[in-house]
Amino acid sequence: VSRTRICSVTPDDVIVRGRSLPRELIGKLSFTEMAWLQALGAMPTSDQTAILDACLVTMMEHGLTPSVIAARATYGAAPESIQGAVASGLLAVGATFAGSMEDCGRLLVRIVNGEPAETIVRDHRGRGRPVPGFGHPVHRPEDPRAVRLLALAKERSVAAEHCAALELLSRSVDAALGRPLPVNATGAFAAVLLDAGAPVGILRGFALVARSAGLVGHLLEEQTDPVSSVIADAAERAVAYEPK
Amino acid sequence: VSRTRICSVTPDDVIVRGRSLPRELIGKLSFTEMAWLQALGAMPTSDQTAILDACLVTMMEHGLTPSVIAARATYGAAPESIQGAVASGLLAVGATFAGSMEDCGRLLVRIVNGEPAETIVRDHRGRGRPVPGFGHPVHRPEDPRAVRLLALAKERSVAAEHCAALELLSRSVDAALGRPLPVNATGAFAAVLLDAGAPVGILRGFALVARSAGLVGHLLEEQTDPVSSVIADAAERAVAYEPK
Amino acid sequence: VSRTRICSVTPDDVIVRGRSLPRELIGKLSFTEMAWLQALGAMPTSDQTAILDACLVTMMEHGLTPSVIAARATYGAAPESIQGAVASGLLAVGATFAGSMEDCGRLLVRIVNGEPAETIVRDHRGRGRPVPGFGHPVHRPEDPRAVRLLALAKERSVAAEHCAALELLSRSVDAALGRPLPVNATGAFAAVLLDAGAPVGILRGFALVARSAGLVGHLLEEQTDPVSSVIADAAERAVAYEPK
């Protein structure tokens, strides 16, 4: 028999992390406090809750991203299953967009453990790979979400070694490039959550939680003001058939 | 050109529902407030936030459900993609388990609109279908989560016509069955959120948001204390091959 | 202990439906024969194989459908997981597009069982719902895939009561509309597969198999000649932000 530390269900109770869901949690915890307790096994401090709230708010919505396009296209074709549309959208939270906080977070942990930021940047450039957590196709000269998240972590005195590591990494990225490349929202997300005490393995998971709420908003709009067929028509016009 | 009311991205800002994400939302709204704003387009009242928080906390976790089994099995086989494992788990939030708040909510709306609860119950029984929002395989004689959610809606004076409709429906279900069948968590979830002003089309969506946080907790545990192979072995022993 | 009739694995063999996979199946069966055996538990006749092959070929590809848009958008954002992109695309095989063979098939079974086609058409029109298996946004005056599939079933003498039911249903649809509405590919798919002996519960499943191969082709093209960012740009231009 193996074990889980998360939950036990009995006829008259649901115990989550040692607490009674109906008697101790429902109506007493916010979603964010409960998400922290569920994942990490301890009640968050008010600073931890504030940082997680801020990170989830940051990643919830960013316009017609690939994730939203996938979700809306799926919902238009299969409206019988909103869970399918949300799943489709979450599958697009990956290494290229929206999911890079995990890769960035792993670099920050390595820097905190003593690896020089320069080595990491050189290694990425040597393999022709961008450093995760930096740069954005739209936001210039800086990503206003990253600026806000990092400022908040300082206001709350949560900012510590991982935020410092992000700054070291940022200077190395700029030096290697010969021009400033801004920290983006996923980089700041990683640094402030790690400093708040979240493990690196949960970072993309929390991003998925944020995105699920963003997607649900888009799908509610799709119910009354659908744009999925407009997107499909635009896609068809933008891509020509050339068998060659 | 079609339109969306949700979001616009510019180089130095992200506007969500008419508000600046970095200047007006990050660090100022909780996740739950932001999720309501994102989906419904207006800031929630404190009662609306409290009810949505309570509903999300209620649906986040319920042990080794099919949803968790799917997510953990997927993660064990494809650990390169936590988004795939969360998606797999959300796909199991459907009509049978965890997703029945939407079907129940539609019945409550019909009762509020004047349809007799008896007719609805008779119709379901005639087609051999259970009334969504009632009964639970484990929780007896009542679902403690439903009791708590409905009490909270009364404490907050949010309980109104949809909670009343649920009570009417409950009496009809009991009368038709000749014994009490408890309101379950999805039935209470539907009634209190509808009374708080959420549209019926968002109900399963909010459940997906709650479950995504629940799943992320299980997947973090799977990273350090995996049980997916234990589940696979148990499954194999429980199902025999009989070609007949 | 419950049971499965499908497969047993031993150290030196894999038994599928009572046959040794390495000794009796690999190199001896085509994919289509194996898919039939896997699902239905018996070796298909050559006519059954021919019909299933034709149906799978029919549904594999149909241009930049919502399913392809979802898959390509997902792959562009999360190239680390081709399984995620295929899953995203399959989630869009639903009631509106590509998945309607199942709903149509259920109507054909009812007609074969004696229900008048007129009743079914009247019932659908009364609820404002289209009859599944009829009409197509692009193919006029007829869907050339449906014509070909139905002709093939006649050539092979497979066409029987379900093809006849489809014709009855078609006449009722035309009569109710006052103009011809063509049988589409999903309607023909349902009729010929049912007449070939497939159960109605497998119809959408076989469509998913066909689409999975279609999607894989698009994702291979996306690896070398990506259009997902072109689609995202086109989508963004086609949908304006109007907060109102």
Added chain:
Amino acid sequence: VSRTRICSVTPDDVIVRGRSLPRELIGKLSFTEMAWLQALGAMPTSDQTAILDACLVTMMEHGLTPSVIAARATYGAAPESIQGAVASGLLAVGATFAGSMEDCGRLLVRIVNGEPAETIVRDHRGRGRPVPGFGHPVHRPEDPRAVRLLALAKERSVAAEHCAALELLSRSVDAALGRPLPVNATGAFAAVLLDAGAPVGILRGFALVARSAGLVGHLLEEQTDPVSSVIADAAERAVAYEPK
């Protein structure tokens, strides 16, 4: 305007890879021929078709794998969406199980390009990672599917440099381990398909096609003889709650 080489849809035709779907493909190509044409843009030779058929037959079914568990658990909870259950199952075709043909294929390409097999094996062992394509938890002393696939490639004279590379890699794996570790089905799948002319980027894609048919068979069985609740019960008994 960007371009695709795959498909164009007109009112009276569907052109796939330059051929009319209704006039030149339906009823003339097998599924496997069409899947090759769809993905690779040219008609396969009879040897290519035979190898792809054999590979798809090989990977279709392997008992109650994590993929099947995820799909059945999802279907039991959300029977309204068979596409969701298939998607859930495909999401478990990943790096650990069933999806390792792609990683193995990349190694074979490197060996064909001149890299010594020893270097590759040493590198994997140095990072504590298994060499993909080798070893199996059940099949000993060899994987009978791999043996059959490789023999078939020789019979057909398809076996060439990638099969030779697999043999080199196999010898290096055995030497490093000090005992024979068998080539598994995914390793053989990679070698024979690469020698048949398939690009490495399609390998996992073809596995997904095979698995989709396998999953559909399981879901049809789940419709009449469900075991998903048996699996859930077995899982619950196998995993104890220990909050610590």
